[in-house]
Structures are given as structure tokens and as C-alpha cells.
Amino acid sequence: MAGTKKSVGRKAKGAVRSGATSDGRRGSVRPVPIPSGKSSARATGLRREMRGLVSRLSRALDVLASAKQPLVKGVFQNYGVRCGKASCWCNDGHLHDTGILAAYEDGKRHSIYVRKRDRPRIQRQSAEYRRLRKARAEVVRLSEAIAELSDALIDALAEEYAPRRGE
Numbered sequence: 001m002a003g004t005k006k007s008v009g010r011k012a013k014g015a016v017r018s019g020a021t022s023d024g025r026r027g028s029v030r031p032v033p034i035p036s037g038k039s040s041a042r043a044t045g046l047r048r049e050m051r052g053l054v055s056r057l058s059r060a061l062d063v064l065a066s067a068k069q070p071l072v073k074g075v076f077q078n079y080g081v082r083c084g085k086a087s088c089w090c091n092d093g094h095l096h097d098t099g100i101l102a103a104y105e106d107g108k109r110h111s112i113y114v115r116k117r118d119r120p121r122i123q124r125q126s127a128e129y130r131r132l133r134k135a136r137a138e139v140v141r142l143s144e145a146i147a148e149l150s151d152a153l154i155d156a157l158a159e160e161y162a163p164r165r166g167e
């Protein structure tokens with residue numbers, strides 16, 4: 001089996017001439033040799049780097065794919081305000097607690113007053129929104145980085161096909 005015409009042709013120079021394609025499926029017994037030296041070391045490093053990014057991408061995708069909690073779009077802000085009444089204690093620094101939900105819609109910032117009883121829930125739900133947006137940004141960033149690494153890996157593995165005349 002190992003000594004078929006085509007596999008011999010790989011080694012013996014000038015042996016394969018008769019129209020047989022050198023990559024014939026039955027003929028190629030030997031695996032394609034792994035390029036040695038510099039490009040191989042580079043490819044090894046790139047593959048390792050890519051695996052790291054792929055597992056990070058996988059985690060970010062898991063965050064999104066497993067998302068179940070209701071959320072509100074926007075940033076919840078809890079802070080103290082002065083009410084404006086001259087006689088109020090807030091003038092002495094005891095500020096009134098207030099909460100707003102700030103959201104962007106069509107590039108415009110909207111702020112909605114959040115009722116006191118809704119604040120814990122809105123805070124939780126806007127945190128969930130932020131968590132998913134963060135994961136989404138991570139997916140985009142990592143995908144781009146993986147695409148760039150793929151290009152580099154393909155370049156590192158690429159061999160020049162330049163047959164010399166007479167072979």
C-alpha cells in the first residue's frame with residue numbers, strides 16, 4: 001500500500017509527469033509535513049493565544065446566552081439633593097435621597113425619577129443591563145482579536161507554491 005505510484009512520486013524527482021495530480025486522494029499516504037523552524041514556533045504561539053481568547057469569548061457568550069433576569073436599559077443613580085426650601089434640614093447637609101434612571105434614546109439622554117420603593121429593583125435591573133452590555137462589548141472585541149489572530153496564523157502556516165522548472 002505504502003509504495004503506490006503517487007506516494008513514490010512525491011519523493012522521486014521528476015517521476016510524476018503523466019497527468020496525475022500530486023494531491024490525488026488515494027496516493028498521498030504521508031501527512032503533509034509540519035513546517036519547521038521560525039514559522040512553526042510562531043504558529044504555536046498564535047494557536048496558544050487564540051485558545052485563550054476563544055475561552056474568554058466562550059465565557060462572554062455564556063453570560064449572554066444564559067441571561068434570564070429582566071432588566072432596564074439605563075444607569076441608575078442614587079444621590080442626595082437639596083429640595084430648595086429655605087427652612088429644610090437639607091440645607092445643613094442632610095440631603096434628600098433621590099434616584100434617577102438615566103438612559104440614552106436616539107442619542108439623547110433621558111432621566112427618569114425612580115420612586116423610592118422601586119429603587120432596589122431598578123438598581124438591580126440596571127446592573128443586569130450593564131453586565132450584558134459589557135459581555136456584548138467583550139464578544140465584539142474578542143471576535144475582532146480572534147479574526148486578526150486567524151489572519152496571522154494563516155500567514156504563519158502559508159507556504160509558497162513555486163515549483164522550479166524542470167521538476
Ligand SMILES: [Zn+2]
Pocket residue numbers: 082083084085088089090091096
Ligand atoms: Zn429639603
